[in-house]
Amino acid sequence: MADLNLSETELDDIILNFKGWDTWTPTVDNGGSSGPPTVTQNSNFYTVIGNICYVYLDHTITNSNGALGDYTFTAPVTPAIPNLQVAFYGREYNTTGKVIYARWDSANSVFRMLRHDSVNPVVTGHRFRLVGSYRIA
Amino acid sequence: MIQNHAQLIEKGFDNLPWVDWTPIITSGVGSYTTTTVQRARYRKMGRILHYHLHIVVNSVGTGSGFVIATNPPGITFFLNLVGQGREINRTGNMLQCQVSNAGGFVISTYDNGVPVSVDGDTVVVNGIVLVQE
Numbered sequence: 336m337a338d339l340n341l342s343e344t345e346l347d348d349i350i351l352n353f354k355g356w357d358t359w360t361p362t363v364d365n366g367g368s369s370g371p372p373t374v375t376q377n378s379n380f381y382t383v384i385g386n387i388c389y390v391y392l393d394h395t396i397t398n399s400n401g402a403l404g405d406y407t408f409t410a411p412v413t414p415a416i417p418n419l420q421v422a423f424y425g426r427e428y429n430t431t432g433k434v435i436y437a438r439w440d441s442a443n444s445v446f447r448m449l450r451h452d453s454v455n456p457v458v459t460g461h462r463f464r465l466v467g468s469y470r471i472a
Numbered sequence: 473m474i475q476n477h478a479q480l481i482e483k484g485f486d487n488l489p490w491v492d493w494t495p496i497i498t499s500g501v502g503s504y505t506t507t508t509v510q511r512a513r514y515r516k517m518g519r520i521l522h523y524h525l526h527i528v529v530n531s532v533g534t535g536s537g538f539v540i541a542t543n544p545p546g547i548t549f550f551l552n553l554v555g556q557g558r559e560i561n562r563t564g565n566m567l568q569c570q571v572s573n574a575g576g577f578v579i580s581t582y583d584n585g586v587p588v589s590v591d592g593d594t595v596v597v598n599g600i601v602l603v604q605e
Contacts, residue, residue, distance in 0.1 A: 340475060356519065356602075378551065380602070382520070389520055391551060391602060424599075426554040426568055432584030434556070434568050451566070451582045466553045466600050 356380045359411040363394070365457050366440075366447055367404020372457050373397045381411040388412045388471050390423070395462040402457040405447040407440070414439050415472040422446065423467030427456070435463050490515045493544040495577070497527055500537025506530040510594075514544055521547065521601045523555070525569070525577060529588045529595075539579040539587055539595055548604040549573050555599015561592050569597040 358379055364371045377393040390411060416422065416439050423437035423446065435456055437448040448465065450456045456463070490513045497507040510526040525541055543549075555569040557579070566582040579595050581587050587595050 380551075382518075384517065384520075389600065391553070393551070424554060424556045424568075426570060432580070434554075434566065434582040464552060464554060466602075468600065 356382050357411070361392070361408040361411070362445075363406065363408045364445075365402035365404045366407050366445075367402065367455075370400050370402025370404075370457070372399045372402045372406070377462075379411075383412060383471065386415075386471050387468050388414070389468045390466070392423075392425075392465045393462070395429070396457055396459055399457045399459045403455055404457070405449050406456050406463075407443070407445040407447050408437075409445055410439075410469075412471050413444070414441075414469045416469050418442065420469070422469040423448070423465040425463055425465035427461050427463050429460055429462040430458070431461070435465065437465055437467065439469070488515055488517055491544070495525070495541035495543070497529075498540045499535030500540055500578070502534030502536050504529050504531065504535040505533035509541075512541065512544075514547070516547075516603065519550065519603050521603045522598070523571075523577075523601060524596075524598050525557075525579075526596045527579075527594065528561075529591070529593050531591050532589060532593070536586060536589070540575070541577040541579075543571075543573070543576050550602040550604050553599065553601050555597050555601075557595060557597030559587055559593060560596055561594040562590055563593075567595055567597055569599055571599065571601050 375395040381390045418441040419438050421438045425435050434451040437446040440447045492513045495512050508528040514523040552572045557567040559565045570578045
């Protein structure tokens with residue numbers, strides 16, 4: 336491996352002042368029957384520092400189309416975490432104010448979002464913001 | 473000079489400082505008589521800020537709303553985000569903490585309820601916030 340040859344000032348500039356947020360467009364769906372929901376993706380940001388991926392999502396379900404089951408979305412960078420590990424927490428902003436979370440479904444390569452009480456989160460008009468971090472390979 | 477990966481980690485990520493701040497604590501409804509900030513600190517890594525809040529409501533008084541803590545000085549958030557935590561004195565309820573420039577850190581229960589109602593109730597929350605340049 337080649338030497339990095341960074342001064343500490345240069346290092347500070349990279350780490351403390353980096354502006355490296357990227358965007359991606361996840362594929363969204365529902366994990367149960369009917370649907371898929373119609374979704375407005377307000378924001379999708381991620382950045383990778385070392386082997387940790389930090390992610391932020393802000394989605395509004397404009398029409399559930401009768402979807403049942405969890406809300407699913409693909410990852411910007413493939414996780415290297417165990418199946419069902421929780422990586423995201425957030426809140427439903429428009430209507431309920433309730434906690435939501437998302438866990439990794441390695442069999443289907445998607446994150447599955449649920450409400451804290453396991454009630455179907457895919458409801459017309461609901462807006463959720465999630466933030467999380469997870470290990471990548 | 474930083475010449476290898478180990479030095480990069482040591483000089484970069486391991487040495488990022490935790491910064492204490494002194495938030496003002498209020499209730500969304502009514503007012504607390506006495507509160508204690510056991511810990512309020514953050515660690516900024518580029519445009520990611522990790523925070524930790526540990527607040528004791530020693531005397532609830534007429535406070536009957538969400539617990540609100542003011543933001544660290546000089547920090548502008550990029551997007552509203554939510555952290556999580558636990559009430560550690562009495563209920564053990566899971567907590568959520570909304571963060572915004574206008575509203576500060578607003579702590580409620582997992583189902584958007586009031587997190588403290590008895591003297592001594594204590595909220596502990598952690599989270600990640602995206603910050604401006």
